[in-house]
Amino acid sequence: MTLLPPTPSQTVGPFFGHALPYEGGGDLVPAGHPGAISVHGYVRDGNGDAVPDALLEFWQPGTGLGRVATGADGHWSVRTAPPPAARPYLPVCVFARGLMHHLFTRAYIGPAAAAGGLLAAVPEERRSTLIARPEGDGTYRFDIRLQGEKETVFLDFHG
C-alpha cells in the first residue's frame, strides 16, 4: 500500500503560552489521589542553560494526559499515579522554541524500571538519563538535557 506523505513538523515557537497550557495541566491525577507521585525536573540546552519556553506532555494510559510549560528556570512538575509494572515508565513528549520536531523520551519510575525492555537496549552509560531518581515522599526527579553531556536518550517510534 502506498502511504500518504506526512505533514512536516514545525517548531511550537515562543508564543504558545496563551494557547496550549491549561489550568491543572500538570495533574494527571487529582490532589489527594491515593499513592500519587510527583515527578519534576529541569529542561536544559547544550550549554546546560535552562530552557524557559519548553512545553512537555505526558501520556499515561488509564491515567491521563498532562501538559506543562517550563518556568523561567526551566523547571516543570506533574502529579500522577505510579506507572504499572508492565509499563514502568511515564511517556514524555518535548516541544520547544528552537526545536523543529518534538522529541519523545520516558521517565522510568520505581523498582520495576530496572527490568529489561528498552533500558536493557540502551548503552549503560546513557541509561540513567531515562530513570527518574527517587527523592523520597513519592517525589521523583527527571531532568531533560536536549544536547551534549548527559544528553537525554530520545526515542523513535517510526522505525
Add this chain to the structure above:
Amino acid sequence: MTGPVAGWGIPSQERITAEIAAAHGSAVKPEHHPRRDFAPYRSSVLRHPHRAPVPVGDPDAAERTAPVLGTRDVRAGDADLTRQHPGEPLGERITVTGRVLDRAGRPVRGQLVEVWQANAAGRYAHERDRHPAPLDPNFTGVGRCRTDDEGRYAFTTIRPGAYPWRNHVNAWRPAHIHFSVFGTAFAQRLVTQMYFPGDPLFPYDPILQAVTDPAARARLVAAYDHALSRPEWSLGYRWDIVLDGPAATLPGPEETS
C-alpha cells in the same frame, strides 16, 4: 533605521539565505520532516540532540495508545476565533478546514485540534511578544475543535499578519497558523504551522526552510479554495494534515476523565 544592523554578531539575511542554500544542497534524499539541527534557525543550535534517537519496536508501548481530549474540553464556539470578544477583530475573515488522516488515509475521528496565531497586524496576544504592532482587543488568536467522523476540522478566524523576529537582521516570519494535533497513538503527535499560498517571505524563512524537501514544504501550505469562500463574508482555505508514526495497535483511543 530602527532595527539592528548586521555585523555585530547578528547575521544578515544574505548570510542566512546562503546557509539555507548550503543546507538544501547537502540534502542527499528527500526528508519528510525538518532537520532538528538547522543552524540558519539560530535557536536550534543548542536545542537539538547530537545522538540519534533510539528505535522502540515494542508493540505494547504506551505511546501506541492515545488520549482522546475534547468531549469536556471543547466548547461550542471555540472554533470561531472571531466571536470570542464583544466586538469583531480587524482583518480579513477566513475559514480554514481540512481533514486529519493517518498515513494510510484513515480519518482521525473525534480528536482535538488546537490553533494559535498572531492578529492581522502580526502581533500575538502573548505577554512576551514585543513587536510594536497593535494588539486587537477583539482577538486572542486561540481556537480548538474536535474532528468529525471524517476527520474534518474547521476554524473561522482572520488571516494573520507577518511579523518580525530576531533570528537575523530583517527577519520576518511568513503569515502562519500554529496547529497542534493528536492522532490515534501518542507517537503520532504533531505540532506544526500552516502557511498561506504565494507568500513572498517563504524563501527567507529558516523555519519553513528547515524542511529541506520542496514537496514536503508544499504540504505546509494551504490551498485557496473558492468553493469554501462565502459570498460577502469570508475567504476559504483547505489544508489536510497527515500524521506520521504508527497508528494505534490497541483498540480505540482512551477517553480521559
